[in-house]
Every structure is written in structure tokens, then in C-alpha cells.
Amino acid sequence: MKKKLLSRLGQSLIALLGVALLLFLMLRVVPGNPAAVMMGEHGDNAAIARMTAELGLDQPILTQFFRYIGDCFTGNFGTSYSLSKPVAELMGGAFLNTLWLALAAALFAWILGIACGVIAAVRKNGILDHLFMGVSLMGVSIPVFLTAMILQYFIAFRLHWLPIAGMDGWKSFILPAIALGWNSAGSVARLVRSTLLDILQEDYIDTARAKGRSQLGVLVFHALRNAMLPVVTMMALQLSGLLSGAVITETMFSINGIGRLAVQAISGRDIPLLQGTVLFSTAVVILGNLGADLLYTVLDPRIRKGGGPQ
Amino acid sequence: MKNRQKELAELHQRRLEDGNGPVSAFRADLFRMFRKNRAAALSVLVILLLILAAVFAPVLTPYSYDDMDLGNRLSPPSAAHLLGTDEGGRDILTRLLYGARISLLIGVVPTVVSILIGAALGTIAGWRGGITDTVIMRLADIVLAFPSMLLAMVIMFTLGDGLVNVFLTLALLNWAAVARVVRAETLRLKNTEYIEAARAIGVSGPVMLLRHILPNCLPTLIVLFTLNVPAAILTESSLSFLGMGIQPPSASWGLMVNAGKNYLYSAPWICAAPGLIIMVAVLAFNFLGDGLRDALDPHQKNR
Amino acid sequence: MEQNTLEISHLTVSFPTDRGGFRPVNDVSLTVRKGQIVGLVGESGCGKSMTARAVMGLIRSPGKVTGGQILLEGKDLLALNGKEMRSLRGNELAMVFQDPMTSLNPVVPVGKQVEEAILLHRRVSREEARKRTLEAFRNVGISEAEKRSRSYPHELSGGLRQRVMIAMAMVCCPRLLIADEPTTALDVIMEAQILQLMRQMRDRGTSILFISHNLGVIAQLCDYTCVMYAGRIAEQGDTRELFERPVHPYTRGLLGAVSSLDRKGEELETIRGSVPAPGSLPAGCPFGPRCGLCDETCRGACPEPREISPGHIVRCFHAGEVPV
Numbered sequence A: 001m002k003k004k005l006l007s008r009l010g011q012s013l014i015a016l017l018g019v020a021l022l023l024f025l026m027l028r029v030v031p032g033n034p035a036a037v038m039m040g041e042h043g044d045n046a047a048i049a050r051m052t053a054e055l056g057l058d059q060p061i062l063t064q065f066f067r068y069i070g071d072c073f074t075g076n077f078g079t080s081y082s083l084s085k086p087v088a089e090l091m092g093g094a095f096l097n098t099l100w101l102a103l104a105a106a107l108f109a110w111i112l113g114i115a116c117g118v119i120a121a122v123r124k125n126g127i128l129d130h131l132f133m134g135v136s137l138m139g140v141s142i143p144v145f146l147t148a149m150i151l152q153y154f155i156a157f158r159l160h161w162l163p164i165a166g167m168d169g170w171k172s173f174i175l176p177a178i179a180l181g182w183n184s185a186g187s188v189a190r191l192v193r194s195t196l197l198d199i200l201q202e203d204y205i206d207t208a209r210a211k212g213r214s215q216l217g218v219l220v221f222h223a224l225r226n227a228m229l230p231v232v233t234m235m236a237l238q239l240s241g242l243l244s245g246a247v248i249t250e251t252m253f254s255i256n257g258i259g260r261l262a263v264q265a266i267s268g269r270d271i272p273l274l275q276g277t278v279l280f281s282t283a284v285v286i287l288g289n290l291g292a293d294l295l296y297t298v299l300d301p302r303i304r305k306g307g308g309p310q
Numbered sequence B: 001m002k003n004r005q006k007e008l009a010e011l012h013q014r015r016l017e018d019g020n021g022p023v024s025a026f027r028a029d030l031f032r033m034f035r036k037n038r039a040a041a042l043s044v045l046v047i048l049l050l051i052l053a054a055v056f057a058p059v060l061t062p063y064s065y066d067d068m069d070l071g072n073r074l075s076p077p078s079a080a081h082l083l084g085t086d087e088g089g090r091d092i093l094t095r096l097l098y099g100a101r102i103s104l105l106i107g108v109v110p111t112v113v114s115i116l117i118g119a120a121l122g123t124i125a126g127w128r129g130g131i132t133d134t135v136i137m138r139l140a141d142i143v144l145a146f147p148s149m150l151l152a153m154v155i156m157f158t159l160g161d162g163l164v165n166v167f168l169t170l171a172l173l174n175w176a177a178v179a180r181v182v183r184a185e186t187l188r189l190k191n192t193e194y195i196e197a198a199r200a201i202g203v204s205g206p207v208m209l210l211r212h213i214l215p216n217c218l219p220t221l222i223v224l225f226t227l228n229v230p231a232a233i234l235t236e237s238s239l240s241f242l243g244m245g246i247q248p249p250s251a252s253w254g255l256m257v258n259a260g261k262n263y264l265y266s267a268p269w270i271c272a273a274p275g276l277i278i279m280v281a282v283l284a285f286n287f288l289g290d291g292l293r294d295a296l297d298p299h300q301k302n303r
Numbered sequence C: 001m002e003q004n005t006l007e008i009s010h011l012t013v014s015f016p017t018d019r020g021g022f023r024p025v026n027d028v029s030l031t032v033r034k035g036q037i038v039g040l041v042g043e044s045g046c047g048k049s050m051t052a053r054a055v056m057g058l059i060r061s062p063g064k065v066t067g068g069q070i071l072l073e074g075k076d077l078l079a080l081n082g083k084e085m086r087s088l089r090g091n092e093l094a095m096v097f098q099d100p101m102t103s104l105n106p107v108v109p110v111g112k113q114v115e116e117a118i119l120l121h122r123r124v125s126r127e128e129a130r131k132r133t134l135e136a137f138r139n140v141g142i143s144e145a146e147k148r149s150r151s152y153p154h155e156l157s158g159g160l161r162q163r164v165m166i167a168m169a170m171v172c173c174p175r176l177l178i179a180d181e182p183t184t185a186l187d188v189i190m191e192a193q194i195l196q197l198m199r200q201m202r203d204r205g206t207s208i209l210f211i212s213h214n215l216g217v218i219a220q221l222c223d224y225t226c227v228m229y230a231g232r233i234a235e236q237g238d239t240r241e242l243f244e245r246p247v248h249p250y251t252r253g254l255l256g257a258v259s260s261l262d263r264k265g266e267e268l269e270t271i272r273g274s275v276p277a278p279g280s281l282p283a284g285c286p287f288g289p290r291c292g293l294c295d296e297t298c299r300g301a302c303p304e305p306r307e308i309s310p311g312h313i314v315r316c317f318h319a320g321e322v323p324v
Helices: A002-028 A034-042 A045-054 A061-073 A087-122 A127-141 A144-158 A170-200 A203-210 A215-252 A258-267 A271-299 B002-017 B021-036 B038-055 B092-128 B130-145 B148-159 B163-190 B193-200 B205-241 B253-263 B269-296 C048-056 C082-088 C110-121 C126-139 C145-149 C158-170 C188-203 C215-221 C239-244 C249-256 C296-300
Strands: C004-016 C021-033 C037-041 C064-072 C093-096 C176-180 C207-212 C224-229 C232-238 C306-309 C312-314
Touching: A002 A061, A002 A271, A002 B130, A002 B148, A087 A127, A087 A170, A087 A215, A087 A258, A087 A271, A127 A170, A127 B269, A144 A170, A144 A215, A144 B205, A144 B253, A144 B269, A170 A215, A203 A215, A203 C158, A215 A258, A215 A271, A215 B148, A215 B205, A258 A271, A258 B148, A271 B130, A271 B148, B038 B092, B038 B269, B092 B130, B092 B163, B092 B205, B092 B253, B092 B269, B130 B163, B148 B163, B148 B205, B163 B205, B193 B205, B205 B253, B205 B269, B253 B269, C004 C048, C004 C207, C021 C037, C021 C048, C021 C064, C021 C207, C021 C224, C021 C232, C037 C048, C037 C188, C037 C215, C048 C064, C048 C093, C048 C176, C048 C207, C093 C158, C110 C126, C110 C145, C110 C158, C126 C145, C126 C158, C158 C188, C188 C207, C188 C215, C207 C215, C215 C239, C224 C239, C224 C249, C232 C239, C232 C249
Parallel strands: C037 C207, C037 C224, C093 C176, C176 C207
Antiparallel strands: C004 C021, C004 C064, C224 C232, C232 C312, C306 C312
């Protein structure tokens, strides 16, 4: 058990290093000397050369990479060219905003998704089932920016219920959270439904009914408990999707989060900032996956206690 | 022992004789799906319409996709411009029709490339095992760890704008998931009787992969294809929406929404039409993919 | 007069199919007397389990009971509503399923699953329920009850899990226990122990409907035996009488197919052909196509049950005849 955990931890670490290396290499082949970009128009050749040496850009690429990684571990992600601030500082503030947005979106997605999924499964092939599954497929198919625009246009612009954009208290997080969570809600609903349908076929469901449990009791005490296992795994997978969607949502609702920072980095051709934001987001995803695996271990006694007959 | 060999050889022979076993069963499954699943049948219709629109765009509309008409900017839907005009006075319907060309190409080309790469690497990883497997699958893990949008942005940043680079980006993004699925399928098939049978009579590795493993992965690959096309369309539209994908004056649906977003409150039709058509196209492919998966996926059949 | 624990008469279960309905249980009548173990035997798919499910009210949609009557101590089960039926299930009416591997909830400790059955039907405290659970565990021969009750199903062997299932079924002292092939998934030693447990249950006053495809087990355990074929009961009678003087060709075939030590050297008889596919029963007697005695009468109509001696009922036109 311990061994398995350690190997899982090692795997995550290797993935993280691989991600960092891949990212580093990709951003190094971008045409144009970063030093020259940084100096802007008033840099003569000598100044650029000095800058290049200062940044260590004349060193072998692997040396540069390991130096970067070393710096990252001490919390130094370099300095943003375009915003002239330490990347770590920029990300620190942005991360909290993204975190709140993602949490709110996840909450919305989970409540809606689980409710619709359970109802659809219980009323299999009924009207509600077809309706919810049609809507959830639509939820999966709609681009985030369209959901965002529809919400902005109708809820904020036409009805004035909530702010169109900006970061003015918790109210301004509601629409972005719905826009971002909509896709996930669709996939959660579909997963919950199919998992639950499988579980309702299991023998222990018959046992529970034979004990005299009511339909609802069977669902709550026996089926849902088992259905939550795959759903937890999906939670981690969705983290990646939420961070992807946050890029668009944050841009559209003017929320200063990691995703918006990444977009700003690209338009400013700001390599340290881009590298920092992407590396950080990916690290969060990898950690999230690790966390989900651990959580799964806690939830499933078959894995927790390990082995046993069979 | 001898007997076992003979038995396996016979099994292999039988398998070869009804060689297109998986394929013809697959055709029957398809037929049954369309008869039972009306949503999937409707999706095929929608997809065909989109293809026709893309092919016959010049015939279907009197305008050209980059005809500026500055006297006629932001005009709402009318008889002359069924869906209105955009900020440059261009006819939106026309741009939608031409946009179908790009979106369908974006959907299909990179998906085919990523499936070819993913299938090749996945079968090799599953078949060879050992260090080959580890290297390929670790690489796939790394690609999959990135939030896809951010990775797409980084690759586009590195490669620069343009249609071909969007193709490349999407292909580089999607091969890993395909490789993972195909590897799992290969591992499953590797332990089946008839592969054992083929091995026992000395069929070589490459022949085995091409004649036995890959054809059996075909249903899985088709489902993956149908589900990856809409994912690619969505990613491209998001990239173009952020101004990092297709560049103007090309007509891409995502780009149209991007151009219209500044006029969302004064001329919402600019965003509405391309936004909705993206959803319809993606929805059609997703419905089809779902139907195909229900019909073809052997793991789900007993539900 | 002795009271009957369970009285099934003319029970029919139907499933709608593309080509009309299919009846996995067709006009089945049987009686379990108080303190009796009644065996229900037949090949897989003959409708044994479906009969059991019908009694429990656990037939899965789209199947449903379309005819007949089920009386539990005189109470008409089919006339009860959902709530009334639930209050009987696990209480006066309990069932043990075939596969102990899959019949327990994998994420709940087994003790809790037994407690659940108590708490659903008895107004007792958690501690009391726990005490009764441990007692039930000891009654079914689970050693270290305290420790085992905290185990998860995957940590127990198949035999232990089946004991847990029996403890769960017995914890409310039901009138009737339905055991659906409770020993099929177990090895011979376990089987013997479980059968011993069944006899103890009967001696404590629980009547048992015991379902099996194993004639040996039925012969050891049951007081009365029903042989089922293609949804109908082909022959029923006291176990001794049935095994010594079977009159239905199917029963004879089954018994002929059982190897026995005193017939060493003789070739085993088998029944030719195989069970007809569900929904494609032949016209007339369903056993006709596999029967050596089949003639025009048999192809024309399905024989009605008739009592050839007290308690010995058979559905065959040629009962007792010998094939030429």
C-alpha cells in the first residue's frame, strides 16, 4: 500500500518535471531573442548582449532549464517582461480569484449535475430522462464563450440582475461560475446517470430491497454511496477542464485570474509570465489528480485495506 | 500440447475466414443504431447539411465572405441579409457558410492525424510493453496533464498563427488520449484466444498489429473520431475567439464571435448566429458519437 | 389443521417482448407447509429464480406478475401496496441470494448491513441492533463475530459472506426464507455447513423455499420437491416418493443424469436436446421435442396438472409410462 502510494507520488513528480521541460523547450524555440523583446525598441546590440548574458540565455539549454526549475522551487518564477513584476507575485493574487471561480463553478456543476443525473437514472427512459440527457449533451456541446455571452446579454444586460463583468464582490462571480460550470454540469449528469444505472443492476441492490428498504432508501444508502466513487475521479479530471474554461471566462468577465494572466502573457509576448502561469496551472491539475487518487483510496474500502481474498 | 497448437491454428484459420467478422458485425450494429436512435440519425442529417453548405457556399450566396460594405455595417437581419451584417458590413450568412469549410476541416484533418499518431503509438506501446510502453505512455501523461486550452495557447504561441498551425496544435493536443485508449484495447486483445492462436502459428508482430489488432480497434477508433471532431471544433473556436487561431479575413465561426463580441449589446446577432451554429455542429457530432458508442462499444453492450 | 406458510396458485409472470409476451413463470402452483423445506429444482432459465422474485415482489421492470395468487400465512401478497410489502420484506419474508460475492454492498461493513435489516423493522436502539447482529452472527456460526462484523465484504471468504447473508435474512425471524441457490458459488464443505444451517433454521420454525439445480442437495435437504421446466412445474411430490417413483419423463431424465455409486459402470443417461430459448416454446407440451413419449396429444395441447397419488402432482399425458 505504502509502496503503491510512493510510486504514485513519483509518477506525479515525473509528470511535473516532464511538463516543465516540455514547456521550457517549446517556449525556447519561439523566434526572437527574449532579451531583445524585453529591451523593446531602444535596445542596441551591446545592451541586448548584456541582457542575454544576465538572463543566462547564452548558457546551454539544459543548464537554463535546471536553473529555472531550481528557481521555481524557491518560489522565483522570473520577472514578467510586460508587467515588470515578479511572476510569482502576479500569480499569487490571480490564483485566489481563479480558485474562487473554479470552486463556485464546481459547486454549481456538482449540485446540478448530480441532481439531474440521479433523476434521469431513476426515471430511466422517462420524459425527464430524455430531457435532462438532451440538455446535458447540449451543456457539453456549448462553447464556454457562448454560455457566457448568453448570460451577459440576458441576465446582466437585459434584466440587470447581476453585474456584466468586473470584480465587484461575490455577486460578480455568479455569472462567470455558471458559464464555467455549465459544461461540467453536463458531463457530471451523464456520468452520474450511467454509473447509477450500472449500480442499480447490482445484486446488493436486490439484497437491500429484500431487506425492506424503500426505493429512496436503496438509492441513498446503497446506490449513491457506490456511485460516488467514479464521480470523485471525475472531479479531478474536471479540474483541468475548469482551468481551460477559466481562460475564456476570466477574459470575458474581466476577472483577474490565472487564465486571464496567460492571455495577457501571450498578447504581450511575455515568456516568463506564460511559462509561469501554464506551469502553475498544470501543477495544480497534477496535484488535483493525485488528491483524487488519495481520496478514492479513502472512500473505497477495497483499496484502503488492500488485498483480501479475491 | 500438440493438440492445443492445432486447435489454436484452427481457431486462427476460422478467424481469418470470416476475416471481416468485426467489420460486418459493426455494419449490423450501425444499422440497428440508426433505426433505434433517432437523435443519431438526425445528427447525420445535420452533418450532411453542413458539408453541403461548405461545399456549395459560393453557389448558395450572392455575396463573398470578405466583401466589405461599410455603408451597411451592423444591419439587423433583413431580406437582403438574412442573418444581418457584421461590423465590416459583411453578410453573416455568407460568412457562416464559408466558416463551415474551416470548421469542418478543423474538425476532421487534425482529428485524423491525431488518431493515426495515437493509434500507431498506442498499439506499439501496448504490444511491445516494457520501456517502449513506459516512454510513450509517460509522454502521453505529460500532454494530458496540461489544461488543454493552455497547452493549445502555448503551442500556437510557439508556432505562430495560421490554419496549418491550428491543425498541428490540435493534432499534438489530441493524440495522447487516443494512444491511451488504443493501448488499453491492444492489451485486452493481446490476451484473447485468437491472438494467442495467431502467435502460436507464428504470425509476425507487424502483421499481427495490422491485420488483427488494428481492425479490432476500429469501432473504438470510429467512436473516438466522432467524439474528437467536436472537441477540435470547440478548441479552435475558443482559440479563434481569443484571437489566437485563424486570422481575419478568413471566416471561422470562433473568429466571427470574437469580432462580434464588442457589439454584443448593440448587435447581438453577430455573435448569436456563429455561436449557435458552433453549438449545433458540436451537438450533432456528440449525438452521433454517443449513438455510435452505445452501438459499438463492446464493454457497454450488456447494459 | 396445519397452516400453510406459503401458498402459490396459478402464478404467472410475463415480460413484454417484440413478439408478444414471454412467460418465464407460467401457471405455477406450490405450497410450503409450516416447518417444511420445499425444494424447487430445474435447469438454469426454467423460472425458479423468477418464482422466488415474484414472492418477494422483486421482479424487475418490465416484467410483472400477470396472474395467480401468492398467500403468505393467508395474506394475499399481490394485493399489498408498496409500503405494506416493504414491511414484510426482511421481516416475515426473507431471501438469500445465489452469489455472496456480489450480494453485499462493498463499501459498507457487513455488521452494519445486518443492523440495517433490524433497524428497518424493529423499534430498537443502535446498541440493541448491534447486540442482535452479533448474536445472529454467532447463530450462523461466525466466529469472532465482533471483529468480523466490522469487516468489509471483500475481506471475508465466500462461505463467511453467505453466512452473513443468512444472518441478515434470519435476524428478524422470518416466517419464510427463500434461498436462491445459496450454495452454488461455494465449495462442497461450505455447502454441507450451509445446508446444516438451513435445517437449524427450519427447526426454529422458519419454513424454507430452497431453490437449486442440484438434485443431490435437494434430496438431502428437502421434505417436498417441485421440478420446474420451462416456466411450469412438471412434477411435484414428497421428496422420497419423487426420487423413488418419478413419473414425468423430465424428472426421470434428470434423475438418470445423476451419477450414482451403485450404478457404477453404467453409462449416464442424458436428456437429449437442450432447453428451448426463452420466448420460443413449442406448441403443446414444452418438453415434447425432448421427450421419448411425445405423440400427437402432446403436440396438440399442454397437459394440465393432475394428482396421481396424494401430494404427487404431474403435468404429463403419459405419466409413468415407459418409452418403447
